[in-house]
Amino acid sequence: MRAPPSLLQVLNDGSVVVEPIPVGGSLAASAPPPQPPAFRPRPSQSNPVLVYDGNSGSGVASIDTKLDEFGAAHRSVVAEHACCGLVGILDLGTAQHLLYIAAADLVATVADDRVYRVQRVAAIPISAAPYHSMAEEQWEATSLANLLRFFNSQHLYYSRERDLTLSAYRQQAHPAATAALLVGDGLASAADANFLLNRELLEAPRRDLAAAGYAHCLADFFVGVVAGFVGSTSISTGPRSPPLSVTLMSRMNTRRLGRRYYSRGMDPKPLAASVLGGGCSMAVETELLLETRVRPAARDTAGNENSSISKGELVVASHLQSRGSVPLVWSQTPADFEWKPAVCVSALGASGDTNPVERYLRTWAPIQPHMTFLDLLDRRQPHERTLSELFEQACSELRHGDSPYYRAAASTALSTPAPSASTSGTDEEDDCGSSPVCWPIEYHSQPVTGRTHAAYQRAVAGYQRHPGVTTSTVVRQRSPSQPQPPKVVQRGIFRTNCLDSIDRTNIIQAHLSELALPHLLVSLGAPTHLLLDIVDPLRILWVANGHALARHYIGTDAVHQDMILSGHRARCLDVMADGVDCALTRRPWFGVGIANEMILMRRYYTTYFLDPDLQDMLGELLVRPVGRDGNRRRKVLQLQRRRSVDECSAAPVPFTFVFLRKRLAPRSVCGLVGWAQCFLWLLLATAARWWEGTATGLFRRPRDLELASGVRA
Numbered sequence: 001m002r003a004p005p006s007l008l009q010v011l012n013d014g015s016v017v018v019e020p021i022p023v024g025g026s027l028a029a030s031a032p033p034p035q036p037p038a039f040r041p042r043p044s045q046s047n048p049v050l051v052y053d054g055n056s057g058s059g060v061a062s063i064d065t066k067l068d069e070f071g072a073a074h075r076s077v078v079a080e081h082a083c084c085g086l087v088g089i090l091d092l093g094t095a096q097h098l099l100y101i102a103a104a105d106l107v108a109t110v111a112d113d114r115v116y117r118v119q120r121v122a123a124i125p126i127s128a129a130p131y132h133s134m135a136e137e138q139w140e141a142t143s144l145a146n147l148l149r150f151f152n153s154q155h156l157y158y159s160r161e162r163d164l165t166l167s168a169y170r171q172q173a174h175p176a177a178t179a180a181l182l183v184g185d186g187l188a189s190a191a192d193a194n195f196l197l198n199r200e201l202l203e204a205p206r207r208d209l210a211a212a213g214y215a216h217c218l219a220d221f222f223v224g225v226v227a228g229f230v231g232s233t234s235i236s237t238g239p240r241s242p243p244l245s246v247t248l249m250s251r252m253n254t255r256r257l258g259r260r261y262y263s264r265g266m267d268p269k270p271l272a273a274s275v276l277g278g279g280c281s282m283a284v285e286t287e288l289l290l291e292t293r294v295r296p297a298a299r300d301t302a303g304n305e306n307s308s309i310s311k312g313e314l315v316v317a318s319h320l321q322s323r324g325s326v327p328l329v330w331s332q333t334p335a336d337f338e339w340k341p342a343v344c345v346s347a348l349g350a351s352g353d354t355n356p357v358e359r360y361l362r363t364w365a366p367i368q369p370h371m372t373f374l375d376l377l378d379r380r381q382p383h384e385r386t387l388s389e390l391f392e393q394a395c396s397e398l399r400h401g402d403s404p405y406y407r408a409a410a411s412t413a414l415s416t417p418a419p420s421a422s423t424s425g426t427d428e429e430d431d432c433g434s435s436p437v438c439w440p441i442e443y444h445s446q447p448v449t450g451r452t453h454a455a456y457q458r459a460v461a462g463y464q465r466h467p468g469v470t471t472s473t474v475v476r477q478r479s480p481s482q483p484q485p486p487k488v489v490q491r492g493i494f495r496t497n498c499l500d501s502i503d504r505t506n507i508i509q510a511h512l513s514e515l516a517l518p519h520l521l522v523s524l525g526a527p528t529h530l531l532l533d534i535v536d537p538l539r540i541l542w543v544a545n546g547h548a549l550a551r552h553y554i555g556t557d558a559v560h561q562d563m564i565l566s567g568h569r570a571r572c573l574d575v576m577a578d579g580v581d582c583a584l585t586r587r588p589w590f591g592v593g594i595a596n597e598m599i600l601m602r603r604y605y606t607t608y609f610l611d612p613d614l615q616d617m618l619g620e621l622l623v624r625p626v627g628r629d630g631n632r633r634r635k636v637l638q639l640q641r642r643r644s645v646d647e648c649s650a651a652p653v654p655f656t657f658v659f660l661r662k663r664l665a666p667r668s669v670c671g672l673v674g675w676a677q678c679f680l681w682l683l684l685a686t687a688a689r690w691w692e693g694t695a696t697g698l699f700r701r702p703r704d705l706e707l708a709s710g711v712r713a
Contacts, residue, residue, distance in 0.1 A: 001106040002105060003116045005083055008080070008081040010078055015051060018083060018100075019050075019083075020221060052098065081122070084116070085221075085222065086101075086221050087222070088203075088222065090123065090147065092626075093136075093626070097123040098126045100122060102120040105117050105119055108232035109245070110249070111316055114159060115164065118225065121152055121156075133641075143616075146616075154551060164226045164230075164249070165194075166192055167320050171475075172473050196224050196225065197226060198622075227251075227252040227254065228249070228549065229250040230248075231247070244292045244524075246538060247289040248288055250545055250548070252284050253285075256279045259614050260603075262615045263281040263615070264281055264325055264326075264330055264332050266279055270359060281324070284549060288318065288320075288321075289318050291317070293314055315474065315476050316474070317474050319513060321495075321512060321513070322493060323505045324497060325501055327357050328356050328387070332344070339604065342383060357391070358398055361398070372441070372492060372493065375391060375392070375446065378447045398441065448498070451560060459508055460508060468512075472490050472516065472519060472520050474524075494509075500553070500554065502550045502553060503550070503559050507560070507563055514538070517538070542561075546564075547561070556603050601682070615704070619703075620636065636707075653688055658698065665681055666681075
């Protein structure tokens with residue numbers, strides 16, 4: 001089902017008129033006419049429209065209710081577009097573009113609220129100024145093309161009825177600080193801006209509408225977009241029983257967007273206290289929601305007739321997990337065309353700076369009071385062993401009270417001791433020694449060695465009775481006249497990580513959700529025999545979730561996710577690596593191993609050919625907009641001009657390779673044809689690197705890295 005669109009009209013004077021977003025309906029019922037007619041005034045006071053006046057050239061928004069004057073001004077419509085919602089305004093310094101959702105599909109219904117997936121995003125210019133240089137024109141055109149390509153290739157979601165930025169746990173545990181669970185538009189003041197992908201794009205329209213006195217109209221035209229995954233399925237519970245809805249929802253923290261090797265760990269610079277997770281990369285919340293309606297009761301608790309509950313009480317049970325990069329200051333920057341770059345861990349903790357894990361927990365502790373770190377790093381690998389050991393050491397320092405932040409605040413706000421934390425091999429009831437305060441965390445190292453089914457089973461063994469599995473958040477939708485039930489919230493949350501926090505992490509989280517599934521059914525009061533009917537659809541949702549998050553962070557599908565579906569990993573090409581014969585697997589399909597190897601080759605190509613451009617786009621448009629910072633924008637343009645001069649003065653082989661790469665290298669490597677192109681370009685890059693003896697000059701680096709490395713701009 002398509003999302004209901006409104007009408008976006010472009011007038012002959014350059015003005016853009018947008019109608020409010022409708023609620024309900026279908027695309028076929030309200031599609032715009034194929035030919036642009038003369039401008040038709042709409043009802044004035046009952047249906048105001050958003051207008052970007054092309055005559056002013058400033059791109060400032062206003063709410064107009066006197067549409068009859070447009071006809072008198074001899075304005076006519078030159079183009080009409082279906083608009084499911086406005087994403088925001090892209091400010092590139094000299095030009096401004098209005099981004100809107102051209103098509104969206106209904107993917108899930110959560111507690112009677114519709115959730116849509118964005119299918120296509122388009123842009124319309126609303127203001128422009130003369131360019132001062134070709135570098136400026138080239139940068140703006142490339143930035144806009146990369147942004148639209150990113151929006152149209154990722155899993156993006158929005159809802160006009162539900163706040164997708166807040167989990168059921170946060171809304172139930174902290175009702176005073178958040179909106180109600182079943183009501184919200186994603187742009188309310190209670191929404192968490194950390195999970196809004198278009199957070200920076202909404203700043204200009206929010207400011208303009210507030211200045212015009214129409215701040216309350218922002219949600220009538222704009223929508224909050226969340227990156228991640230949303231999938232849903234329905235399970236039949238019987239001929240006379242309401243169905244059971246199973247929804248898997250992942251929301252990505254967008255404070256530190258980036259691509260795989262260019263965004264690792266914590267942000268080196270301490271961010272504001274409102275930044276959730278302190279700027280950790282690849283921070284994702286994944287929520288498993290089970291909902292059903294309790295069989296309707298004819299009488300309320302007092303024994304009186306009650307018709308308000310004739311439809312049955314809606315009950316939602318939620319199990320929350322999180323994932324993210326290792327919360328240390330570390331990097332893994334690719335160089336010299338390496339297959340797997342080396343890990344470099346910063347020594348901020350040794351120099352007396354704040355413990356990065358503490359900085360991560362400082363914003364999470366009030367929201368998720370008990371967190372269990374599940375570390376999947378393989379300590380047999382040198383680059384993963386160092387990272388894992390330092391992570392365990394940082395958690396141990398917090399447990400034993402070696403935190404400067406807590407020592408300084410022990411006599412004031414944090415004088416009340418928190419529940420003690422435990423590390424691997426330490427009992428949870430153990431004391432914290434002489435420390436006045438301990439962080440309520442646990443650390444467990446569960447290395448997944450060999451990528452075998454037995455390794456994943458060992459990693460989750462022993463957590464069947466952990467509070468992060470046995471407890472859940474239960475929300476009951478009742479009318480105000482009915483007695484409200486006591487709060488039931490999840491008492492522990494697993495935070496899982498591996499090196500990329502994609503492939504291994506998704507498989508472990510799928511196993512943990514299966515451990516929590518029986519307890520969720522008990523919370524709903526549903527029969528436990530439904531467990532067998534839910535497992536297979538839930539595994540399919542987890543595979544799709546892994547692929548969606550991998551496309552955000554890496555640019556390809558996730559690998560080895562077939563282990564979620566079958567319980568084993570069908571491999572023939574990986575026999576030498578794992579030492580397991582594919583005849584011992586339950587799915588001895590030769591194509592699974594080939595598909596994984598093809599995905600790994602696509603990742604290799606994406607790292608060097610596509611990720612630098614995408615990293616520039618994410619950092620300069622969605623995280624820290626360059627258009628608002630004239631000094632930084634000037635440095636970016638100067639660096640781009642210097643890079644062009646260096647490319648033109650390069651030797652013949654690097655110059656030829658770079659010239660062909662910039663114009664002919666494919667932007668999409670999907671399918672067999674894309675893999676063949678990827679393989680060809682990797683061969684050309686290997687030959688050029690062998691000829692020159694180094695990869696310097698063959699591949700570009702993100703501009704942030706070049707500016708930070710001392711390149712004179």
